[in-house]
Amino acid sequence: MPMHDWTRVEAGIYHHFHGSWLYTIAAALNGCALPPGYYALAEQMMRTFGPDVLTLHNPAGNGSHNGSPRELPNRSGGVAIAEAPPRARVEAKEKRVPLPQGQRRLSIRHVSDHRMVAIIELVSPGNKDGVSNFDAFVGKACGMIHAGLHLIVIDPFPPTRRDPNGVHGAIWKELTDKEFVQPADRPLTIAAYCAGEEVTALVNPLAVGETIPDAPLFLDAERYVQVPLEATYQSAWETFPAEWRNVVSGGVDG
Template sequence: MLVRGGRRNRPQPRRTTTRDEREGRTMPMHNWARVKSGVYHNFHFRWIAAIMDRLNAGLLPEGYFAMAEQVIGQPETDVVALETFADETPCRGGEGSVTTAPVRAQTRFVVQYPPETLRYARKTHRVVVRHELGRVVAVVEVVSPGNKDRRHSLRTFVDKCVDLLDQQVNLLIIDPFPPGAHDAGGIHQVISAVYSDEPFELPPDKPLTFVAYQVSPLLTAYVEPIAVGDPLPDMPLFLRDDQGTTVPLEQTYQATWRVLPREICRLLEPAD
């Protein structure tokens, strides 16, 4: 496993800082561990929709589209990016089509897994994950408390993620919860252990994990750890090799927060 620091001095900024129109301040990551899972689920549902809508509104290139909460031969996924089948003419309805371009991933950690360490390198064939409307090329997962509250729940979630990576599906995981009893080193450490004996260590002061996995030509993880109170990073979503798009997580998070009931917002705002 090769780990290197991400490049932070590129001309293009890593994130765009926005303002919460209701509060007039920069939108931070809230402490979702403070509320019950049902309250978080309400936000989770709307955030997934906001991410899907933003992808379909011009972020995905021609011939790609996103759908939410799809079952693709395994447990339900949050957001699925599909490539239309080759014999179909794509139909776009967003802000206009874009072409595929290399993603300029700028994260704190970049972890590469040499081919000899990869579990899927020993497979004799590849399985193409298909949906009735297209080929699945990427999945976005926003972690919920139920994904990690029990050993079996964590194993089910990790197995789903590993199966997607093994089947050459790119993956973006957003975990707004700190490590717990069953993922003491964070969700990426558990997934990384499948492919490497070298454990990945989260910075102690940044316990929340945002990680994008690029499956081709070499399995690579782009990890951006943050803390409660930090702005959300924009993260890459790979579609084919190094081609893909950037998901504006702070923008979609802010849009979701603005339409939450005031009663829920009060539960998460710091006390004066």
């Protein structure tokens, strides 16, 4: 299933698909992708991180979290990085730039005290609509990684003047003070981050019309599961209203 051009419709139409895709991803993860002891939950609103968040929690988690990934009690399941490293068009590993003194690291908990270990963020037009919204999104993403949370960012929108190298370029610059150059012929981005004192980014730039690659969701520094982005996108697309499918696909439904 190719990625479509979501700039063809207004934000409200995209948000319908946005929600459907997130819930479909959650269903796929809960159905068979995640190992025992993990679950996916689509969050409507979180006071600190805002909406549009799909979170994974560790049911046995409690205690403080200081920004370094903590040992989890259940290390079964998932794919061992040492045995089958996840692949991407671009891979980078850098030391994180320390948070400025006086700025607190984020420790995020679910209301039931189930500790969060990873997040999937699906970018919306509003995240790029204005400097304050964009800065808030980038700050939120970096805050998650500084808190030791693994992260996937899916950006189906081309760069703007606020993010000439895409959302990943802005996040990577903030995290590591290193530059990432977005390929001009692949303006959309799927980026997976493995958090730690050294942060790893696996980045797949893509273009409208290209097949959507699956993304590694890190459970810890040594294990990950593949998120079936293409299959879930197709499932969400099939239930998207036909009239708007026709608009988004430029008159060719598919």
